[in-house]
Amino acid sequence: xxxxxxxxxxxPALADHAARLGNLLDGLLSARTLPGEIERPxxxxxxxxxxxxxxxxxxxxxxxxxxxxxxxxxxxAILRVGAALELIHCYSLVHDDLPAMDDDDLRRGQxxxxxxxxxxxxxxxxxxxxxxxxxxxxxxxxxxPADRKLALAGGLxxxxxxxxxxxxxxxxxxxxxxxxxxxxxxxETLQSMKTGALLRYACEAGAIAAGASTDxxxxxxxxxxxxGLAFQLADDLLDITSTPETAGKATGKxxxxxxxxxxxxxxxDWTRQRLEQLVEEATGLLSPFGDKAETLVQTARFIAxxxx
Amino acid sequence: xxxxxxxxxxxPALADHAARLGNLLDGLLSARTLPGEIERPxxxxxxxxxxxxxxxxxxxxxxxxxxxxxxxxxxxAILRVGAALELIHCYSLVHDDLPAMDDDDLRRGQxxxxxxxxxxxxxxxxxxxxxxxxxxxxxxxxxxPADRKLALAGGLxxxxxxxxxxxxxxxxxxxxxxxxxxxxxxxETLQSMKTGALLRYACEAGAIAAGASTDxxxxxxxxxxxxGLAFQLADDLLDITSTPETAGKATGKxxxxxxxxxxxxxxxDWTRQRLEQLVEEATGLLSPFGDKAETLVQTARFIAxxxx
Numbered sequence: 001x002x003x004x005x006x007x008x009x010x011x012p013a014l015a016d017h018a019a020r021l022g023n024l025l026d027g028l029l030s031a032r033t034l035p036g037e038i039e040r041p042x043x044x045x046x047x048x049x050x051x052x053x054x055x056x057x058x059x060x061x062x063x064x065x066x067x068x069x070x071x072x073x074x075x076x077a078i079l080r081v082g083a084a085l086e087l088i089h090c091y092s093l094v095h096d097d098l099p100a101m102d103d104d105d106l107r108r109g110q111x112x113x114x115x116x117x118x119x120x121x122x123x124x125x126x127x128x129x130x131x132x133x134x135x136x137x138x139x140x141x142x143x144x145p146a147d148r149k150l151a152l153a154g155g156l157x158x159x160x161x162x163x164x165x166x167x168x169x170x171x172x173x174x175x176x177x178x179x180x181x182x183x184x185x186x187x188e189t190l191q192s193m194k195t196g197a198l199l200r201y202a203c204e205a206g207a208i209a210a211g212a213s214t215d216x217x218x219x220x221x222x223x224x225x226x227x228g229l230a231f232q233l234a235d236d237l238l239d240i241t242s243t244p245e246t247a248g249k250a251t252g253k254x255x256x257x258x259x260x261x262x263x264x265x266x267x268x269d270w271t272r273q274r275l276e277q278l279v280e281e282a283t284g285l286l287s288p289f290g291d292k293a294e295t296l297v298q299t300a301r302f303i304a305x306x307x308x
Numbered sequence: 309x310x311x312x313x314x315x316x317x318x319x320p321a322l323a324d325h326a327a328r329l330g331n332l333l334d335g336l337l338s339a340r341t342l343p344g345e346i347e348r349p350x351x352x353x354x355x356x357x358x359x360x361x362x363x364x365x366x367x368x369x370x371x372x373x374x375x376x377x378x379x380x381x382x383x384x385a386i387l388r389v390g391a392a393l394e395l396i397h398c399y400s401l402v403h404d405d406l407p408a409m410d411d412d413d414l415r416r417g418q419x420x421x422x423x424x425x426x427x428x429x430x431x432x433x434x435x436x437x438x439x440x441x442x443x444x445x446x447x448x449x450x451x452x453p454a455d456r457k458l459a460l461a462g463g464l465x466x467x468x469x470x471x472x473x474x475x476x477x478x479x480x481x482x483x484x485x486x487x488x489x490x491x492x493x494x495x496e497t498l499q500s501m502k503t504g505a506l507l508r509y510a511c512e513a514g515a516i517a518a519g520a521s522t523d524x525x526x527x528x529x530x531x532x533x534x535x536g537l538a539f540q541l542a543d544d545l546l547d548i549t550s551t552p553e554t555a556g557k558a559t560g561k562x563x564x565x566x567x568x569x570x571x572x573x574x575x576x577d578w579t580r581q582r583l584e585q586l587v588e589e590a591t592g593l594l595s596p597f598g599d600k601a602e603t604l605v606q607t608a609r610f611i612a613x614x615x616x
Contacts, residue, residue, distance in 0.1 A: 033471050034466065034471060035466075036462070036463060036466030036467070036471070037466050037469070037470070037471020037472060037475075038471055038472060038475070038476075038497065038500055038501045038505060039471060039475060039497060039501065040470050040471050040475055041470070041475050041478040041479055041482065043478065043482065044470055044474070044475060044478040045470060048470065091435075092435075095431055095432075095435060098431065100426075100427035100428045100431060101428050101431065118408075119408035120406075120408045120409050120481050121478070121481070123403055123406065123408060123409065123431065124403075124474050124477055124478050124481075126435070127399075127400075127403060127434070127435075127438065127474050128469050128470040128474045128475070130435065130438055130439065131438065131465050131468055131469035131470075131474065132465070132469055132470065134442040134461060134464075134465050135462060135465035135466060135469060138446070138458045138461040138462045138465070139462055140458075140462070146454035146455050146457075146458055147454050149454075149458055150446045150448075150454055150457055150458065153442060153446040153461060154344070154443060154446045154447055154448070155344060156442075157439050157440070157442050157443035157446070158342065158343075158344030158345050158443060159344070160439055161345070161436050161439035161440055161443060162345070162348050162349070162352055162353060162356065162436040162439075162440065163341050163342060163344070163345020163346055163347060163348050164345060164346060166352070166432050166435050166436045166439065167345075167346070167347060167348055167349050167352060167436070168346075169432055170349040170351065170352040170429070170432050171349055173428050173429070173432075174349065174351065189346065189347060192346055193346045193347065197346060
């Protein structure tokens with residue numbers, strides 16, 4: 001399989017989905033107080049909205065939606081499941097940007113939450129977004145059978161907690177103060193937790209929400225794992241090969257920070273070859289779904305070979 | 309009703325419950341990685357354990373257990389519901405102690421998590437505890453019907469999120485930088501969110517977990533609300549009337565911080581009278597349960613008239 005530049009575009013459905021998801025999130029973060037709540041402090045609500053609205057590809061909820069669609073499931077409940085996952089992703093960005101963590105002033109060209117508001121507000125906004133994700137996933141308004149909602153909420157917790165995303169962030173912090181760069185194996189574990197766990201869960205969640213069999217859930221979990229690996233490899237490769245103008249963000253950051261990545265350890269040729277393998281593997285796992293999987297196949301290529 | 313000093317002791321069941329809950333939390337925070345998790349970083353696990361284990365009255369899960377017992381429900385699942393609530397309480401303490409928030413170095417005589425570890429680890433430990441709470445509440449091992457677990461998880465999210473505990477913490481931060489002390493009405497709203505929401509939910513959660521009717525859930529919710537009011541009034545009264553030796557912690561903090569509380573606004577006589585009213589109201593609401601409510605009645609008196 002050779003890389004075909006004409007296919008390296010975002011699937012058209014991605015932008016349509018992002019608009020629908022944005023509307024849902026906007027509604028959830030509007031000022032109204034929900035039953036069971038007392039009052040929503042306006043400044044906290046605004047900080048949460050700042051951390052969630054206004055940008056982002058919404059890749060994780062898009063994977064939920066396209067994975068569910070493989071089994072014929074579409075609609076508002078699937079979008080809500082994706083929104084819960086996106087809230088978890090967004091809270092993690094708000095907390096990762098804090099001065100005690102990565103200390104970032106800008107995200108997507110806008111001031112980070114602790115810069116636009118203050119540090120305490122950013123901590124609380126992250127906490128409230130995390131909490132809102134589980135509210136949304138378990139809500140009566142999320143019209144799915146009770147056992148599926150429980151499986152979805154539990155899976156989200158496992159993917160994002162100490163043994164998943166948060167644990168991966170901890171390993172990343174530890175790597176920064178380690179005496180030498182990580183081995184390839186340690187890098188793989190770190191990334192499978194920090195960014196891989198949520199992407200893997202996104203595809204699995206689509207299958208769970210659609211009521212797919214456990215075998216089919218495992219297949220989607222594996223597809224999500226492959227997409228997660230490709231996502232991170234492509235990100236790390238762009239950091240080496242791209243310019244800030246093309247990437248739309250600073251590049252060369254990993255080398256400056258003496259941070260080990262698989263492309264830095266194994267080289268760019270190995271990385272491109274590995275990306276092609278991963279796309280091929282995902283395409284093979286998706287082949288039983290025929291035309292229904294067309295968008296996911298295109299998404300896999302986009303994730304692997306995007307230029308930003 | 310007059311205050312009877314001989315009754316102002318902790319209910320004997322409180323210590324027994326705290327020991328059982330401690331064992332459960334200890335097991336949850338031991339090193340093993342759960343299915344669906346990748347790996348648990350040891351330093352993060354240790355920080356979580358530091359923030360949860362080793363002390364605390366475990367009042368909230370005790371209220372869950374005693375409220376469920378009113379309807380004849382006891383056992384491991386009820387304890388797990390209480391443990392989920394306690395994890396939320398503990399994460400909020402870890403984050404509240406952070407330098408950007410209350411900047412506390414000590415809690416229960418031990419270094420706070422960010423002092424014992426570091427600030428980034430404390431942020432992540434809080435995030436992971438919050439996440440673990442929802443994992444526990446929605447887990448297959450929590451042996452309750454699916455609809456009850458969903459109602460419990462949703463209720464926990466509403467009680468602890470932007471419209472509850474986290475929103476109350478936000479109001480507290482805003483009050484500190486406000487040009488003048490809050491009015492009594494603003495203090496009541498703040499406290500009903502910051503400390504009241506979880507205590508109210510504790511009693512309601514016991515009723516939900518036990519499968520009680522919605523009328524009975526409302527009754528327990530109201531009882532929890534009264535206990536929350538009494539808890540905060542007693543706390544604020546002790547800050548005025550007690551010595552550090554008796555209270556076991558610094559006193560006079562609210563006056564030093566020029567912080568409005570109901571006892572500081574309305575006086576100590578009003579406060580003692582209000583506490584007696586609240587205990588009487590709770591006792592009345594509990595009277596239909598007869599002997600089964602004896603421990604909760606004693607708990608109400610303990611909450612209102614404790615000396616530390």
